[in-house]
Amino acid sequence: MNVGQESGAGNGSTTHPSQQQIAVEKTAEALACQLPTTQVSDPKSTNYISLEMPKRKWEVFPGRNHFYCDGRIMMARQKGIFYLTLGLIVVTSGLFFAFDCVYLWEKVSEAIPVIGVLLFLFVISTLLRTSFSDPGVIPRASAEEEAATERQIEAQTQQTGTYRPPSRFKEVVINGQNIKLKYCFTCKIFRPPRSSHCSLCDNCVENFDHHCPWVGNCVGKRNYRFFYLFIVSTTILSIFVFACNVTHLVLRSQEEGSFLEAIKYTPASLIEAVITFGAVWSVFGLASFHTYLVCKSQTTNEDIKGTWSTKRQRDNFNPFSHGNAFSNCCVVLCGPMHPSLLDRRGFYVPNVNVTQTENVIPRGVPALPLPNKGEEGGYMNPLWVLKKQNVCKVLHEE
Numbered sequence: 001m002n003v004g005q006e007s008g009a010g011n012g013s014t015t016h017p018s019q020q021q022i023a024v025e026k027t028a029e030a031l032a033c034q035l036p037t038t039q040v041s042d043p044k045s046t047n048y049i050s051l052e053m054p055k056r057k058w059e060v061f062p063g064r065n066h067f068y069c070d071g072r073i074m075m076a077r078q079k080g081i082f083y084l085t086l087g088l089i090v091v092t093s094g095l096f097f098a099f100d101c102v103y104l105w106e107k108v109s110e111a112i113p114v115i116g117v118l119l120f121l122f123v124i125s126t127l128l129r130t131s132f133s134d135p136g137v138i139p140r141a142s143a144e145e146e147a148a149t150e151r152q153i154e155a156q157t158q159q160t161g162t163y164r165p166p167s168r169f170k171e172v173v174i175n176g177q178n179i180k181l182k183y184c185f186t187c188k189i190f191r192p193p194r195s196s197h198c199s200l201c202d203n204c205v206e207n208f209d210h211h212c213p214w215v216g217n218c219v220g221k222r223n224y225r226f227f228y229l230f231i232v233s234t235t236i237l238s239i240f241v242f243a244c245n246v247t248h249l250v251l252r253s254q255e256e257g258s259f260l261e262a263i264k265y266t267p268a269s270l271i272e273a274v275i276t277f278g279a280v281w282s283v284f285g286l287a288s289f290h291t292y293l294v295c296k297s298q299t300t301n302e303d304i305k306g307t308w309s310t311k312r313q314r315d316n317f318n319p320f321s322h323g324n325a326f327s328n329c330c331v332v333l334c335g336p337m338h339p340s341l342l343d344r345r346g347f348y349v350p351n352v353n354v355t356q357t358e359n360v361i362p363r364g365v366p367a368l369p370l371p372n373k374g375e376e377g378g379y380m381n382p383l384w385v386l387k388k389q390n391v392c393k394v395l396h397e398e
Contacts, residue, residue: 054347061344062140063203071344073132075216076201082131082216089127089234092275093120096241099268100248107251112244119237126230127215129223134340136206136221138195141188149188175319194320196301206338209299219300222338228294229333231287238283242276245269294332295325 058071066075075082093116101113141149153168168183170190181190184197187204191197196208198218207221219227248269252262263270293303297320302308308318322328 054349056344057342057346057348058344060348061342063137064201065203067344074134074344075131076211076213076218078200078213079216081213085214086124086127088275088279089120089123089237092241092272093237095268095272096244099266100241100244100272103248103251103266104244108247115240116237116244119233119240123230123233123237126226126233129226130219130230131215131217133217133223133226134342134344135218135223136208136338137201137218137340137342138187138189138192138204138206139341140186140204146188149190177317177319179319194299194302206341207299208301210301222340225332225335228287228290231283231290235280235283235287238276238279242273242280245273245276249273294329297321297328297331 056071058067058074061067064077066077066079067073068075096116097113101116104112168185170181170183172179172181172193174193179193181193183190184204186197186202189204191204192206194207195204197204198208198211200211201218203218205218205220207224209219209224209227211218212227215227215230217223248266249259249262252265252269253259256262256265290300293300297318298308308316310316322331
């Protein structure tokens with residue numbers, strides 16, 4: 001139904017009751033979608049609302065992240081080194097499959113190409129899973145939550161009777177160990193244990209390990225498992241490709257009569273060997289360090305700061321350890337996946353009062369009439385707003 005038809009009806013004809021009822025029901029469906037609404041004044045005292053196309057929460061996300069695929073992919077802004085990592089893996093593996101696998105498949109074993117493909121796919125999948133996922137970002141406090149926290153801090157300060165600067169710490173006890181919760185002035189929350197604020201992404205992250213530019217994302221509670229599997233599998237792939245390159249060059253040298261002739265015949269094998277040799281030492285050291293952290297149930301951030309070191313206190317211990325290295329490894333590698341705290345693809349609903357006046361009518365969406373204030377319940381009645389079950393039907397019909 002068009003608004004112009006209603007205006008024309010006011011000049012001499014009356015609107016059919018069924019048409020007005022349809023318009024009211026369609027407006028109820030739109031409000032049930034939680035679309036921001038605004039009452040538009042009309043000289044004939046007819047109440048209207050205007051509809052604004054809703055934004056997804058990732059579009060108004062306050063952190064320094066980039067989102068892709070309608071919020072399904074979440075990455076840091078600095079992605080150049082990630083593309084370098086991905087390019088090195090793809091190019092090196094591509095050269096290996098093109099110049100070494102065929103020869104080794106004929107001369108050594110048919111299993112070599114199969115093992116190479118499986119390792120390559122596993123490395124790529126864990127890299128993308130680490131880079132594209134939410135690492136465990138903690139949502140920032142809303143205005144109401146921030147005000148409640150400030151009132152709580154002020155109440156604790158006033159109990160002392162003398163003025164003291166507000167305390168920005170809280171203490172909790174976990175497995176008999178006192179742990180301080182620090183207040184984040186950016187996110188306006190008391191950070192949970194093991195959490196930290198990443199200055200590059202401008203987010204508080206649960207179980208924050210570190211910000212890794214090689215994967216283009218923070219490493220935290222929700223993607224540490226995939227990060228660890230990525231560096232371990234990359235180490236194995238590098239050793240495997242390097243061993244195959246050396247085997248290929250040795251066999252070619254025996255056939256061609258000299259090592260130089262073998263290099264002239266397959267120069268790609270030498271390039272791969274140089275890249276993988278450098279990768280083995282760097283990635284192997286990183287994988288060994290994180291294996292130690294997994295066995296101790298620590299994060300890189302905690303290890304650098306010496307959070308659980310006995311040098312601080314003699315009775316200091318890690319309350320998050322599960323007793324032994326095997327149990328700690330099982331928790332990291334086989335524990336349940338934690339859900340994301342960010343509803344990235346949910347609709348963002350600002351605190352807009354219906355009586356505010358601003359032009360938010362999009363193209364192709366006409367203003368729809370509301371029931372008059374004098375009618376039963378009026379337009380502020382929540383039962384009228386949530387009357388229909390098919391809440392998004394109005395958008396598709398328009």
